[in-house]
Amino acid sequence: MSVKLTEEMLRALPDTRGHFGAYGGRFVSETLMDSLMQLETEYLKLRDNPEFQATFDKDLADYVGRPSPLYFAERLTRETGGAQIWLKREDLNHTGAHKVNNTIGQALLASFLGKKRVIAETGAGQHGVATATVCARLGLECHVFMGSEDVKRQSLNVYRMKLLGAEVHAVESGTKTLKDAMNEAMRDWVTNVDETFYIIGTVAGPHPYPMLVRDFQAVIGRETRRQSLEQAGRLPDALVACVGGGSNAIGLFYPFLTDESVAMYGVEAGGLGLSSGQHAAPLCAGRPGVLHGNRTYLMEDENGQIAGTHSVSAGLDYPGVGPEHSWLKDVGRAQYVSVTDDEALDGFRKLTRVEGIMPALESAHAVAYATKLAASMDKDQMVVINVSGRGDKDIHTIAQLDGIEI
Amino acid sequence: MSRIQSVLQALKGQGRKALIPYITAGDPHPDRTVELMHTLVEAGADIIELGVPFSDPMADGPVIQLACERALEHGTSLRQVLEMVKTFRSRDDKTAIVLMGYLNPVEAMGYEAFSDAAKAAGVDGVLTVDLPPEEAEDVAPLFAERGLDPIFLLAPTTTEDRIRAISQHSSGYIYYVSLKGVTGSAQLDVDDVAEKVSRIHALTSVPVGVGFGIRNAETAAAVGRVSDGVIVGSVLVDTIAKNQDDIEALKSSLVNLLKPMREALDELAS
Structure with missing residues (x-):
């Protein structure tokens, strides 16, 4: 069952304490509270500051290369034999993924706040690269925390970050993946809170992060909406995006939330299948809890310990999800589904071979679900897939699965 | 008056400062925790x-x-920790017990079930690191009804x-x-x-305990001089890690660390 969302309802989200219904909030140790409240105050001021917005828009245009195209995937559509499939090409952004939209915005915030030292967590390394990139451009000191497992499977991005002048800290604690990188970034932040700006890469974390990351990523959906009207003369019937923390999905969904005719599908990492327990699909198979500063759906055991996750894609390998997605799930506005590693790999191969576009393994989850969805829809309908990043970084993973040594 | 409040008030009457050691339940093994609490x-x-x-x-x-990882390897759950407190209480009804941890295990158990079980086990206070008062609106009345002291951080x-x-x-x-x-x-x-x-x-008139960075008699005395109590954690947990295979050595190392702190704090009173 779904409720009709209005502009007025959306303006009230999150509320003044960062809640999206029962989710979100600010669950952090006291040392960070003052910084978070300052960040919120300053951001709310800057959000309405024309100079800040103009700088942000100009950077997105001239540095990132926006708007990114909305591309009609004619051959994929024909092969799928259903609804028209269109691709929002975030893979064409500078640094190769949607992550840079947010790092441009947050680095601007850091500059306005006079912070010279930036930290970030990263899973697949896309957010780390996007952060290192903007830090290089603005001359900011940059430290990226990355689980040591991810350092191994994403060595190309690790090297990119180093070339850009960032210091990459391999995190050995816990499961050695994204959640542990985030723990370690929080620990660094609490230690160096005065001089440090923490650029969180997704729509999770304590308030105001889910709100400000959403606002910076919403450019994806605003462009898609405009481009759909211009190029197809209509709004899409369905939007499909992968969901790890959920920043590319919320970026695409947000400007369409009040468009009742537009269905939304967030695709989680089904790993080896939901029934195997080896996945990263908290919205599909988890329950609400508190981690990393917000209340949201989590993968946890019966004692409230955070469960290990599995996904072929490092960027989706996270046990939580942005709180706004938890809310959208509960109110029924968006649907959350999952595809397995194997389905995602098929999606990767299909888009590569049929359209000559190599998606990131994260985005390949969206491709896999969207092709199934499109096949069940009418030919006069329209589906937009957010191709959130390009797949170059995943070549080693794919080659390894094919038994090829590069 | 809660047990924490009476402990602190009695100390204050004697001009003494509270010594508040921290250990992680279940480290090095769940079977050892109650015994280590008595040692403390x-x-x-x-x-x-x-x-x-x-x-x-x-x-x-x-x-x-690492202490958390060791405890979790042995499957230490919040329910088990409450059992440990209950067992401890059968021999000690004077020492106040504060559970310290993160919110999610409490959320998973449910606020009301946790509050009931904590009270029944003999817990006196609850410190949830990632729960500032702004987010504690739901759980605070449950604690208050049962006389559990909510301990917050500054x-x-x-x-x-x-x-x-x-x-x-x-x-508290x-x-x-x-x-x-x-x-x-x-x-x-x-x-x-x-x-x-x-x-x-x-x-505020609420007593202030100070933690983080206290590792020996000297730092304990320095902090004790200006506060109502000193909280000692990592240095104890570190010695637990180093002596985890020898329980007697472990217990005496804990005593060797804490006794000089106790003495240094009590010297402040004289």
């Missing part, structure tokens, strides 16, 4: 902060992270307005985090702590 009391503990292990202890340094970054507001939500004591950092950090600035704690004392 023999070495001079007034209040014990018993850590509830969590998979993602964001506010903790490597020493307590930090070097806490503004005066927040000190006032947080104090109003606190009972307030935990002042002496430095910006995670547990086990070393750089304690005693003058800075003295200044901040006197500011807190001026704003």
